Amino acid sequence: MKNISFNIDGRICSATKGENLIEAAKQNGIFIPTLCHFKHLNPLGSCRVCIVNLNGHAIAGCSVFVEEGMQIEVNTPELLDTRKAILEMMFVEGNHFCPSCEKSGDCQMQNLAYETGIRYTRFPHLFVDRIVDARPERIVVNQNRCIKCKRCFEEVETNDGYKVFNFSNKGNKTIVSIDYEQEAKLSETQAEYAMKICPTGSILVKGKTFSKPFGDRIFDQVSEGKAIAFDKINKKGRKMRIATTSLAGCFGCHMSLLDIDLGILDVIELVEFNKSPLTDIKKFTQHCDIGLVEGGCCNTDNIEVLRTFRENCDVLISVGECAIWGGVPAIRNTIPVEDCLREAYLESLTSEENETVIPYHEDIPKILNKVYPNHEIVKIDYHIPGCPPNANHIWNVVKNILFEEEFSVVYPEFKYD
Amino acid sequence: MKRSKLLTRLWELQNNEGYISDKAVLELSKQLGVSKNEIEGVVTFYHFFHRQPTGKYIIYLNNSILSEFKGFKKVKAAFEFETGCTFGKYGQSNLFSLFETSCIGLSDQECAALINFQPVTHLTPQSVKKIINQLKKGVNPRSIAHNVTSKIQFTPKPSKTVFFKKYELGNALNKLKSNTSETILQELKKVELAGKGGAFFPTAQKWEISKNASNSEKVIICNADEGEPGTFKDKSIIENLPGLIIEGMIIAAFVTGATNGFIYLRAEYSYLKSKLENTLIDFYHHKLLGENCCGIANFNFNIQIQLGAGAYVCGAETALIESLEGFRGEPRLRIQYPTENGYLGSSSIVNNVETFAKAARIIELGSEYILKIGTAKSKGTKIICIAGDVAKPGIYEVEWGTSLKKLLEISQATAPYYVQSSGPSGDCLNESDFNRKICKEDLLCGGSLMVFNRNRNLLKILKNYTKFFLTESCGSCTPCRAGNQIIYAKIKKLKQGICTSQDLKEIVEWSAIMQKGSRCGLGQYATNTFVQSLAKFEKYFDGIVTTCAENCDVEFDMEKAVYDYNLLIKNTQN
Numbered sequence: 006m007k008n009i010s011f012n013i014d015g016r017i018c019s020a021t022k023g024e025n026l027i028e029a030a031k032q033n034g035i036f037i038p039t040l041c042h043f044k045h046l047n048p049l050g051s052c053r054v055c056i057v058n059l060n061g062h063a064i065a066g067c068s069v070f071v072e073e074g075m076q077i078e079v080n081t082p083e084l085l086d087t088r089k090a091i092l093e094m095m096f097v098e099g100n101h102f103c104p105s106c107e108k109s110g111d112c113q114m115q116n117l118a119y120e121t122g123i124r125y126t127r128f129p130h131l132f133v134d135r136i137v138d139a140r141p142e143r144i145v146v147n148q149n150r151c152i153k154c155k156r157c158f159e160e161v162e163t164n165d166g167y168k169v170f171n172f173s174n175k176g177n178k179t180i181v182s183i184d185y186e187q188e189a190k191l192s193e194t195q196a197e198y199a200m201k202i203c204p205t206g207s208i209l210v211k212g213k214t215f216s217k218p219f220g221d222r223i224f225d226q227v228s229e230g231k232a233i234a235f236d237k238i239n240k241k242g243r244k245m246r247i248a249t250t251s252l253a254g255c256f257g258c259h260m261s262l263l264d265i266d267l268g269i270l271d272v273i274e275l276v277e278f279n280k281s282p283l284t285d286i287k288k289f290t291q292h293c294d295i296g297l298v299e300g301g302c303c304n305t306d307n308i309e310v311l312r313t314f315r316e317n318c319d320v321l322i323s324v325g326e327c328a329i330w331g332g333v334p335a336i337r338n339t340i341p342v343e344d345c346l347r348e349a350y351l352e353s354l355t356s357e358e359n360e361t362v363i364p365y366h367e368d369i370p371k372i373l374n375k376v377y378p379n380h381e382i383v384k385i386d387y388h389i390p391g392c393p394p395n396a397n398h399i400w401n402v403v404k405n406i407l408f409e410e411e412f413s414v415v416y417p418e419f420k421y422d
Numbered sequence: 423m424k425r426s427k428l429l430t431r432l433w434e435l436q437n438n439e440g441y442i443s444d445k446a447v448l449e450l451s452k453q454l455g456v457s458k459n460e461i462e463g464v465v466t467f468y469h470f471f472h473r474q475p476t477g478k479y480i481i482y483l484n485n486s487i488l489s490e491f492k493g494f495k496k497v498k499a500a501f502e503f504e505t506g507c508t509f510g511k512y513g514q515s516n517l518f519s520l521f522e523t524s525c526i527g528l529s530d531q532e533c534a535a536l537i538n539f540q541p542v543t544h545l546t547p548q549s550v551k552k553i554i555n556q557l558k559k560g561v562n563p564r565s566i567a568h569n570v571t572s573k574i575q576f577t578p579k580p581s582k583t584v585f586f587k588k589y590e591l592g593n594a595l596n597k598l599k600s601n602t603s604e605t606i607l608q609e610l611k612k613v614e615l616a617g618k619g620g621a622f623f624p625t626a627q628k629w630e631i632s633k634n635a636s637n638s639e640k641v642i643i644c645n646a647d648e649g650e651p652g653t654f655k656d657k658s659i660i661e662n663l664p665g666l667i668i669e670g671m672i673i674a675a676f677v678t679g680a681t682n683g684f685i686y687l688r689a690e691y692s693y694l695k696s697k698l699e700n701t702l703i704d705f706y707h708h709k710l711l712g713e714n715c716c717g718i719a720n721f722n723f724n725i726q727i728q729l730g731a732g733a734y735v736c737g738a739e740t741a742l743i744e745s746l747e748g749f750r751g752e753p754r755l756r757i758q759y760p761t762e763n764g765y766l767g768s769s770s771i772v773n774n775v776e777t778f779a780k781a782a783r784i785i786e787l788g789s790e791y792i793l794k795i796g797t798a799k800s801k802g803t804k805i806i807c808i809a810g811d812v813a814k815p816g817i818y819e820v821e822w823g824t825s826l827k828k829l830l831e832i833s834q835a836t837a838p839y840y841v842q843s844s845g846p847s848g849d850c851l852n853e854s855d856f857n858r859k860i861c862k863e864d865l866l867c868g869g870s871l872m873v874f875n876r877n878r879n880l881l882k883i884l885k886n887y888t889k890f891f892l893t894e895s896c897g898s899c900t901p902c903r904a905g906n907q908i909i910y911a912k913i914k915k916l917k918q919g920i921c922t923s924q925d926l927k928e929i930v931e932w933s934a935i936m937q938k939g940s941r942c943g944l945g946q947y948a949t950n951t952f953v954q955s956l957a958k959f960e961k962y963f964d965g966i967v968t969t970c971a972e973n974c975d976v977e978f979d980m981e982k983a984v985y986d987y988n989l990l991i992k993n994t995q996n
Contacts, residue, residue, distance in 0.1 A: 381978065
């Protein structure tokens with residue numbers, strides 16, 4: 006086999022002629038992220054995350070076989086953004102509730118999202134109702150999380166050579182179907198292998214999930230987010246004012262705010278809280294520098310509160326997954342609001358027979374047709390992901406904005422769960 | 423059974439039993455030695471195959487934009503009222519099943535539908551009533567079917583006509599004996615024949631690559647899967663000149679040494695299948711096909727027809743090949759061209775209907791004849807189908823270089839405002855383009871023009887296009903599958919009237935991502951028209967969005983968000 010030289014981002018690389026670009030780049034110390042590629046397989050080209058420029062044209066890196074003199078770009082700002090955008094598309098197309106996902110922390114797609122720095126998605130979430138199929142013998146297929154990478158089609162086979170997974174339907178209705186008969190033939194090891202190669206939490210093996218504790222998962226890179234020391238901060242003339250609120254959230258992010266323990270004593274040296282559950286001030290009494298909003302909007306009251314925050318705060322920050330895209334409350338978004346309310350008030354186990362009343366009063370906020378992320382209601386300046394975000398992470402962002410200190414959140418601190 | 427026979431077998435089952443039953447899936451999987459869901463994957467890819475029992479009459483009503491403007495909604499309601507069935511639902515009646523389908527190539531005769539694949543056109547609620555009553559009485563759909571031959575509205579003067587002139591069987595093939603593959607390729611090169619499916623790849627180059635391919639197995643495939651909404655020009659060639667297409671294929675086989683040919687005919691045109699079959703029989707009868715055909719020793723070539731089953735994406739050559747092989751019609755990765763690795767590993771030439779027909783005419787009439795027609799870079803004529811707001815919809819054979827204005831004149835367009843060239847994935851044109859000439863130097867047209875007048879709602883058109891792409895995406899790559907859904911959501915937001923100029927900017931940026939990221943032309947060009955329209959109809963969009971700076975606040979429609987809740991309370995609290 007002939008050795009050839011080619012060029013990646015201006016660096017001269019060498020590899021065997023005809024080698025797959027992903028592998029060839031890796032040998033030269035350049036990482037091209039991908040969610041569908043397997044070294045030993047023909048390229049699938051389905052996830053498109055590995056997009057590169059070949060002689061100026063965009064192409065999936067996994068479908069390139071290196072030749073002498075190829076000019077390849079991998080990490081131009083434009084390509085980095087396209088790659089991030091394609092990942093964001095996967096997030097909005099499926100229903101990826103990381104905080105409630107068994108694969109969280111071991112999920113390759115999630116890890117790639119951390120690496121590319123996805124704080125929120127530029128696209129609106131689609132919230133399509135998808136099924137969780139637990140009928141197979143060993144495997145549970147959660148269609149909410151499937152990114153249709155086709156890895157399982159190619160890699161999971163019965164001993165007698167039958168495929169277990171395949172596509173069904175087409176267009177926006179495309180799903181990965183599972184052949185129950187063939188699946189039943191899989192050994193425990195084969196089933197676990199299917200779970201392992203799935204880049205998301207779409208394929209799970211019954212009884213084998215949640216086996217690893219937090220901290221031990223593949224992508225749990227622990228970096229104890231160090232707080233910026235308070236005494237080093239350039240204090241401005243007056244104390245900065247902060248307002249906080251929890252909309253459709255669980256107050257978990259507020260609890261996390263308090264997690265800086267004794268640090269809170271330093272915080273109140275620098276800032277004062279106006280409207281906030283922490284102070285129990287119900288209405289804005291002064292204009293604030295920063296508003297921290299936990300939770301998204303599920304009813305009309307949430308929207309009014311959020312709009313008041315926008316009016317009264319210079320900088321508005323969505324804190325936590327629910328604020329950013331709806332989070333856990335948005336699990337209802339795939340179901341019509343009528344079905345949700347009927348189930349809750351008319352047809353639940355505890356509702357009285359022939360119950361017809363769904364709570365309604367002019368003083369009760371109206372339920373919205375779905376849970377909205379805050380940035381679809383008002384302009385949001387920053388997003389802090391996490392469920393909840395680490396306390397130091399939140400305060401570092403706040404301090405950075407208020408006192409203009411140099412600061413950037415490193416990716417191991419980034420968490421969606 | 424061979425895998426490549428799967429589509430044909432599925433058609434038999436669909437036609438005989440009305441659906442593909444679980445039992446049939448199981449049987450097929452056993453015969454092919456694959457899992458059941460692999461068969462299921464193929465069945466569910468094509469929208470003319472059903473997994474649940476259907477009625478005696480399956481009605482497919484076209485939902486393309488031209489149909490929408492010709493009363494689609496009323497016709498749809500009439501079908502539902504008269505049959506008592508709902509579109510897209512199974513098991514409501516033993517007699518009828520109703521489905522919507524994308525363009526069926528009858529844009530000049532909308533509203534149009536297929537009843538057991540027999541076409542009925544110019545539908546109105548009244549005619550629907552009549553048709554359904556006839557069906558209920560047991561009249562065969564064949565006798566209800568309308569003559570749907572598209573009217574040839576215009577041809578250039580006889581010395582400049584290439585396609586729609588007298589055709590005599592074998593005229594082009596008679597020239598084969600006095601030619602070699604080299605001389606034929608040279609003739610094609612002289613007139614720079616380029617693929618008429620819309621990609622305009624040099625035909626001679628494609629044939630030459632296949633001819634020189636190390637692969638000894640060669641196949642000629644005619645792409646008659648014309649699925650781009652608003653396009654029916656290939657249909658007119660099949661109707662009027664089926665022999666010319668076949669001669670073109672035989673010439674290609676002569677050049678490359680292929681022994682097998684396929685015509686991949688879209689199922690929407692299955693009523694034309696017998697016409698093609700009869701022509702093939704004629705060719706065999708005259709020994710122009712088969713062993714030692716055209717009187718040339720050792721020249722053996724056979725052609726068979728494969729019916730598609732309802733998938734727009736199968737018009738992409740590699741998807742078509744996958745489909746021929748009996749798989750889901752997902753386009754292949756562009757690693758090898760079909761001329762290197764095509765149908766069942768052979769070196770395959772896939773060309774459009776018009777390309778083969780033109781190739782035959784070039785050989786028949788000689789390059790000299792063709793070179794006198796057209797412009798410097800586009801030689802000969804182009805078949806263009808025109809539909810929409812014109813008094814004379816139909817087929818126009820025009821010399822390359824004819825201006826759009828002239829076409830609008832002769833087709834008697836009424837107050838043209840917006841012209842869609844080459845279908846939804848093509849170009850969006852406004853008044854400023856009307857002086858442009860249709861040719862390689864200026865405006866390349868794949869063969870279809872949809873004309874819209876001032877009263878047509880642009881957003882409605884764009885919404886229809888996007889919906890088409892999101893249902894017809896093969897589903898295997900993220901930017902196309904998810905991207906079209908995202909763009910669709912944006913159009914709905916635009917219709918709500920809460921968009922800002924920021925949203926328009928996003929449409930352009932997001933389209934660029936789809937364009938770069940998608941694996942085939944479908945995703946790459948799906949938003950082409952939308953993006954072009956933003957510039958072409960800037961004033962219109964200015965009128966429906968609020969202009970704002972980078973950091974402007976967002977709009978939210980609270981009324982709409984509480985609509986469902988209010989309605990529920992109203993309906994339950996009495």
